[in-house]
Amino acid sequence: MDFSIIQYSKFMTLLDMLLHNLRTLHMSLEDSLKWLGEVMAEIGPSQLQKNEKWNVFDIKQAKAIIDYLKISLFQHYKLYEFLFYSTREEIVIGTEQTIEVVKPSGCLFPNPLEEGISFDIYSTFIEPPATLDTEMKGSDHEQGPEESQPETSTSDTDPLAGFTIEDVKSVLGQVTDDILIGIQNEINEKLQIQEEAFNARIEKLKKA
Known part of the structure; x- marks a missing residue:
């Protein structure tokens, strides 16, 4: 106006x-x-x-x-x-949360992801029973104790008996170094790409 x-x-x-x-x-x-x-x-x-x-x-x-x-x-x-x-009532707002647990295996409910639980729990409660192993064990018991003795003797041998602790440490060190070098190179490449992008933006802002 x-x-x-x-x-x-x-x-x-x-x-x-x-x-x-x-x-x-x-x-x-x-x-x-x-x-x-x-x-x-x-x-x-x-x-x-x-x-x-x-x-x-x-x-x-x-x-x-x-x-x-x-x-x-x-x-x-x-x-x-x-x-x-005007007087107003104080409203207290609350939220109710419902936690859904895994139902027994007999119900129509999907099993949880293997990545979300430990291997011990998965192998004990979720992993299906190995029918082939049980059948082979049953056949071994039927053959008798004489034939099962060489198997027990071979299973008792330690596969790492010929290696020392230093050998195991050196092998693990080489493996971890190879993995870390690959990850470090990948991170450096990504950082270089981001740095170039930020530099381009800064140049645009300077020109503006």
């Missing part, structure tokens, strides 16, 4: 007084309308022009102010009343 400084001051004072009447004095909608009419009669256009220094708004500006108050404060007056001095 291209208000002057005095008009802005009067307009903001008018808004503050309307909210004060509502929040502090609990003024009803009818009383607020009457109060606005009395105030606008003082600071708005007057036919008698007795107090010209207080008539800071012309007819167009006064109508625009009343229209603004109509669609903002007076249209939602009940909402402002509820906002300022």
